[in-house]
Amino acid sequence: MQMRSERSGVGFTLMVVTGVALAVTGAIDPFGAFLVAVLVAAAALFATPYAFWLRVDERGVTLVRYLLPRRFAWVELRGLAMEFDEDEEIGRRRLTLRLRLADPPGRFAGPLLGKVPVTREDTPLGVPPRAVAELFAVFGERGLPVEEAEFADEVLRVRGLPQLPPLRVWAAPAEGAPGAERAYADAPGIDQEADALPPEIRRPRQRGRREYLLRRAALADRVFLRDGDGLALAIALRAAEELVTYDRITVEGDQRHYVREQYLSWRTRRP
Structure with missing residues (x-):
């Protein structure tokens, strides 16, 4: 998942490459080449809402980005990291989603899942993509923590899916909580x-x-x-x-x- 502003560069590049290729080969007339190039750019910008695929089964999840699959067993996952920040180039709030991994540990050590626009109050903007709601639902079903649970619950509510279950009971680590x-x-x-x-x-x-x-x-x-x-x-x-x-x-x-x-x-x- 990416904000459309982040795909604008890809769309422009595809438009230029397509237009030049069609014009040089003479496959169609220049005006037709221009129209095809514009359609390609529009498809990259608007018609492809997701830049990744996430497949889930009993063994774990498979993240496919740029046609390259990466598999993570459930025991390798520690939850879903979520961070609100602002895209300084366009002055718009966004939510960044990442997998949290057991190794290497850390809140943002896992792979990037995507970025979605949010309101200035860090609430869902419009009707969130269903893929985002299903992502939250999968983590909830597996009992994996979702950092911004209030945001996730609102997305699930809008999409008519069950709310996240209560999170785990926290107990001090075996070596004891830090003094x-x-x-x-x-x-x-x-x-x-x-x-x-x-x-x-x-x-x-x-x-x-x-x-x-x-x-x-x-x-x-x-x-x-x-x-x-x-x-x-x-x-x-x-x-x-x-x-x-x-x-x-x-x-x-x-x-x-x-x-x-x-x-x-x-x-x-x-x-």
């Missing part, structure tokens, strides 16, 4: 982070909301660890609960362990 000392080792000072934290982001799909919730929960946890009073603990637990609710998971035990793991992962990924 506060490790999780916040390279974090900015508490006062510095409090000053740097942006104003509260209230809209569910507003860009940067999860990062805000994560940083706020980590900050509240650190304040409690420093002050140790009951009010600070209540604030830290509430902030952790809001992050867990946003991520649509269930946490066994103290939700602040989840905050610490996620904060450490976020700090590690930052450039």
Whole structure:
């Protein structure tokens, strides 16, 4: 899946090549060659909505791009990575979809699936392609995490498909969740982070909301660890609960362990 603006270069190239080839060979008259070239460009731009094929079976998925298949067993997949950003060339919001792989690990280590346009509020634009809805449905059926679950559920609703099932129960890794000392080792000072934290982001799909919730929960946890009073603990637990609710998971035990793991992962990924 690609935004049409990203296929414009391909369409223009095909138009030029086709037009020149027909004109040079003299297969048809120049005006006819021009019309055929324009039709080829229009087909590349509008008539081919998908730039990949994704086949699913009991063993895994096969991604076919540019006629080259790549197969991924279910055990190799860790979910669907989704990131909202802006195409600076045309000033339009878009959603980038990638497979999340177990090896190499990382949120954006997997292959690109495609990009679809979204609204300024990062909600579905018009009627989303059915292939996008079916992609979300497949991951939901397999119990694989879809990062932007609210967006996925809205796409599924519009297309008349079942909503995503509740996500997995999170439990600390076998080696234990990272302790506060490790999780916040390279974090900015508490006062510095409090000053740097942006104003509260209230809209569910507003860009940067999860990062805000994560940083706020980590900050509240650190304040409690420093002050140790009951009010600070209540604030830290509430902030952790809001992050867990946003991520649509269930946490066994103290939700602040989840905050610490996620904060450490976020700090590690930052450039």
